[in-house]
Amino acid sequence: MKTDSQVRIIAVACSALLISTSFSLADEGVSGGNDLSGMIEQEVSSFELSGYGPDGKREWQLKGESADISSDEVWLKSITANSYGENQDFTLEAASGIYDKKGKMIHLDDGVKAVTSDGTRIETTSCDWNSDTHQLHTPNEVAITTTGISTTGKGALIRPEDxxxxxxxxxxxxxxxxxxxxxxxxxxxxxxxxxxxxxxxxxxxxxxxxxxxxxxxxxxxxxxxxxxxxxxxxxxxxxxxxxxxxxxxxxxxxxxxxxxxxxxxxxxxxxxxxxxxxxxx
The missing domain is CATH 2.60.450.10 (Lipopolysaccharide (LPS) transport protein A like domain)
Structure with a gap:
């Protein structure tokens, strides 16, 4: 697990004057810019969050049409996410979700669809995405379709990198x-x-x-x-x-x-x- 990766947040507030604010979050806390942890809550109309490795390469990206931001979590709607792995990439879509800033976990809900760069398709009602390991986990029923193989079952751990x-x-x-x-x-x-x-x-x-x-x-x-x-x-x-x-x-x-x-x-x-x-x- 990369402990020195950074997370950058770009949020656009919905008001008479659109405000663009950029934050850089390290694993140990917030560095630079405004102190996001001091905020109790903030509502924004569009949201983009990216994670970078120690080499400065972007490893994942999370976008939402609207968000509520608290000190520990970001609640998102109409989510599109991208994971950039060493072996393959994948795209996620969900109606809603929560980003846990401390645990680097992203919970996706209300219908989740994922497509990997090799064409594998994943569908489930909700799942947790670990942005560090690029793994997906769900206790629910899941359908996984890849070349020549169609699979359904319950309780999945999906490792797109492997x-x-x-x-x-x-x-x-x-x-x-x-x-x-x-x-x-x-x-x-x-x-x-x-x-x-x-x-x-x-x-x-x-x-x-x-x-x-x-x-x-x-x-x-x-x-x-x-x-x-x-x-x-x-x-x-x-x-x-x-x-x-x-x-x-x-x-x-x-x-x-x-x-x-x-x-x-x-x-x-x-x-x-x-x-x-x-x-x-």
Whole structure:
């Protein structure tokens, strides 16, 4: 975390005479210009706030159509924000939000939309944005769409710099335009740059070849197309083969060859058809 970054605020007051005031805030307090911490509250009609790194490079920018300023927080409406990272940038939009000047946290509310420079789209009702780490966090439901991957779930930590994210529960992932659907009751950790995903708790994979259920599944995706290349399932593995099920402790599924390798006491659970029952009689 950068401790010597600066925040610059430009506010325009709504009065008969428009007043432009500039502040420079350091982490340890206010330096230069007017002493903003001494103000109890100020209303402005437009607001722009930028954060700069120790090298003087702008790392983020926050704009709002109107704002209420107190000693510790800035309440904003009609927010547009930009984050400038080393690996990629992203833009945020929200109807309202609060900037915590001490904690460097920005809470966005009333419908949040984000788009990264690689085209990933994020939508949720509200989230917290850490301007130092460029990370987004929300306890709410979130929809994340990137090339070849559509994901929904609840409780997200999104790391645009690492091109990865995690979800806590109620996860649904659709690959290949919905041809492959993966769900789980537990968490998902997905690195879409490397093409690696880990699903936990009652994981279920559905595709045209059948269904796989397990306690944990690691999925390898093609780096470019994001199609599933391999799935490694462990713990209470069950594979549906037609009307029958095969159980095991571990399974490896290769999508290109459609080959399934099961280890750890594999067992076939056979459900005879009506014709098979007649033959037995």
């Amino acid at each position: 091109k990865s994210f995690s979800l806590k529960e109620d996860v649904i992932v659709k690959l290949e335009d919905g041809a492959v659907v993966i769900t789980c009751d537990g968490s998902l950790e997905l690195d879409y740059e490397k093409g690696i995903a880990r699903f936990t708790e009652n994981v279920c994979i559905d595709d045209e070849s059948g269904q796989l259920i397990a306690d944990k599944v690691d999925v390898v995706l093609d780096a470019h197309t994001k199609k599933m290349q391999q799935a490694v399932a462990t713990g209470n593995v069950r594979v549906k083969d037609g009307k029958n099920w095969i159980s095991a402790e571990r399974a490896i599924y290769e999508t290109e060859t459609k080959k399934m390798t099961l280890t750890g006491r594999p067992r076939l659970i056979y459900y005879p058809s009506e014709e098979d029952k007649k033959k037995v009689r």
